[in-house]
Structures are given as C-alpha cells and as structure tokens.
Amino acid sequence: MTDSKNNGERDREVVSNSVQTPVQTPVAEPRTGRVDTPIEGASGQEEDVTFAQRLRAETAQAHRFAESTNFVKGILKGVMDLASFGNMQAGMYLVYCALEEELDRHQDHPMVGPVYFPVLSRKAALEADLEYLYGADWRSQVRSTPARSEYVDRIHWLGANDPTLLVAHSYTRYLGDLSGGQVISKIARRSLGLEGSNGLTFFDFDEIDNSREFKNEYRSRLSQLPLSEERAQEVIEEAKQAFTFNQSLFEELEGSWIRTLANFLPLVSNRRKRA
Numbered sequence: 001m002t003d004s005k006n007n008g009e010r011d012r013e014v015v016s017n018s019v020q021t022p023v024q025t026p027v028a029e030p031r032t033g034r035v036d037t038p039i040e041g042a043s044g045q046e047e048d049v050t051f052a053q054r055l056r057a058e059t060a061q062a063h064r065f066a067e068s069t070n071f072v073k074g075i076l077k078g079v080m081d082l083a084s085f086g087n088m089q090a091g092m093y094l095v096y097c098a099l100e101e102e103l104d105r106h107q108d109h110p111m112v113g114p115v116y117f118p119v120l121s122r123k124a125a126l127e128a129d130l131e132y133l134y135g136a137d138w139r140s141q142v143r144s145t146p147a148r149s150e151y152v153d154r155i156h157w158l159g160a161n162d163p164t165l166l167v168a169h170s171y172t173r174y175l176g177d178l179s180g181g182q183v184i185s186k187i188a189r190r191s192l193g194l195e196g197s198n199g200l201t202f203f204d205f206d207e208i209d210n211s212r213e214f215k216n217e218y219r220s221r222l223s224q225l226p227l228s229e230e231r232a233q234e235v236i237e238e239a240k241q242a243f244t245f246n247q248s249l250f251e252e253l254e255g256s257w258i259r260t261l262a263n264f265l266p267l268v269s270n271r272r273k274r275a
C-alpha cells in the first residue's frame with residue numbers, strides 16, 4: 001500500500017510536470033460569475049463553510065484558466081466548426097469511458113457511493129452524438145492524444161489505487177456539464193446549425209428535471225462525505241488537477257482548430273477580393 005502511495009506521488013509529479021501549463025497567458029476576467037455566485041443555503045459565516053463551498057472557491061482560479069483557453073473562447077463566440085466540435089467530443093468520450101468505468105466499479109465505495117448518480121452517465125449520449133457527427137464508423141475516428149491519455153490514465157490509476165479521489169473528477173466534469181456545458185450547448189446549436197438534440201445529446205440531462213436542485217443535492221452530498229481534513233485537501237488538489245487536464249484537452253484542440261480556420265481564410269479573402 002505504501003508502495004502504491006509512493007507510486008501515486010510519483011505519478012502525480014509526472015502528471016503535473018507535463019500537464020500543468022505555466023500561467024503566462026493573461027487571463028480574462030471571469031465571465032461566468034461562478035466565483036461570486038453564492039451557493040444556495042450558504043450563510044457566508046466562515047465556520048459554516050462546507051466542503052462544497054471550499055471546493056468551489058479553491059478551484060475558481062483553475063476554472064477561470066480552463067474557460068479562458070482560446071478554444072473555449074472560440075466556442076463562446078460561436079467560432080466553431082463541426083469537425084473541431086466532433087474532435088472535442090471524441091476526447092470527451094475517452095474521458096467518460098474511463099470515468100464511468102471507475103465510478104461504476106466503485107459505486108459502493110463509502111466516498112464514491114454518495115455522489116454516484118447513474119442519471120449523470122454520459123457515455124451512451126456521447127456514443128449517439130459521435131454516430132451523428134462521424135457516421136456509423138465513428139469508433140475509428142476516436143483517437144487518443146497525449147492530453148487525453150494522461151487524463152484517462154490518471155482516472156484509471158485512481159480507480160486502482162485511490163478511489164476516493166475519483167470524487168474530484170466526478171465533480172469537475174458533471175457539475176461543469178450541468179453548468180457551463182449548458183451554455184456551450186446553446187451556442188453550439190446555433191453556430192453549428194444543429195437541430196434538436198442531434199450531436200448534442202451529451203448536454204441533455206433529460207432525467208434531471210431541475211438542474212439547480214440537482215446541483216445543490218450533489219453539493220450537499222459532497223459536504224457530508226466523511227473526509228478527514230487531509231483527505232478533503234487531497235480531493236481539492238485532485239479537482240484542480242482535473243481542471244488542468246481539461247485545460248490541456250482544450251489547448252491540444254486549439255492546434256487543430258486553428259489549422260481548420262486557416263483553411264477557411266483563403267476562401268474568405270478571395271470572396272472579399274471578388275466583392
């Protein structure tokens with residue numbers, strides 16, 4: 001056990017050395033109001049601060065970095081093409097296969113169980129979307145990349161060695177999907193000309209009637225986890241790392257997205273010349 005913990009620490013070092021991007025890019029002011037919006041039911045008294053509030057506050061900066069990548073800014077401005085969107089969802093598919101495999105496996109774990117909600121599962125939705133976006137042979141289009149495999153490997157490593165920390169990954173992805181994901185979905189529908197839920201099932205939590213209430217329930221379950229102070233801090237650190245993994249996915253996508261845009265540029269300038 002001690003060995004695996006040491007391996008874990010080494011593993012974490014490798015992950016953070018290679019994935020964490022030095023904070024050089026000027027970071028835009030948060031557009032989402034996420035940091036300032038109080039969580040319902042919170043009194044604001046320091047002694048009453050729940051674990052969910054701490055998690056939100058301590059990952060606020062990592063959230064800002066992830067949502068300030070050029071790829072995400074492009075999505076928010078509606079500058080997105082179907083190929084890049086499909087590529088983003090192909091990466092998500094690999095991440096959710098890993099996450100849901102490990103969460104399913106540990107659904108009776110005392111820390112994972114309370115935040116295990118099958119209604120959140122996204123794998124089947126992503127399969128439907130990828131089939132719509134890529135056609136019947138979509139599986140051949142889903143490729144691993146360095147950022148994807150680092151994220152996936154970390155999730156599997158935790159599944160094998162430290163399932164408690166899977167909670168951080170569940171929180172980062174699912175609460176994000178229920179929040180910013182909804183913004184992305186609306187903009188993508190418009191800018192990509194998608195109709196109904198075609199290609200967008202991933203964002204559609206049709207078994208959740210009231211996402212605000214659901215998120216509050218999820219946060220309340222998080223806050224009731226019997227975590228020691230040390231473990232609570234480790235979950236927070238893992239959640240920051242989960243945001244960084246997501247940031248890396250976006251940064252990696254940025255390269256292919258810019259190439260796609262560059263292909264369009266000659267068309268645009270030729271059109272302008274002709275006009």
Ligand code: HEM
Binds near residue numbers: 034052072175
């Ligand atoms: C398109 C960019 C994004 C936008 C517009 C956005 C927007 C938001 C908003 C408005 C909230 C607050 C929701 C609420 O309090 O109910 C939120 C929360 C959250 N977002 Fe994002 N987000 C974005 C990107 C991301 C990314 C890339 C991730 C990580 C994968 C993420 C993870 C989260 C999480 C975990 C929360 C829950 C915070 C909490 O209440 O504890 N978001 N986001």
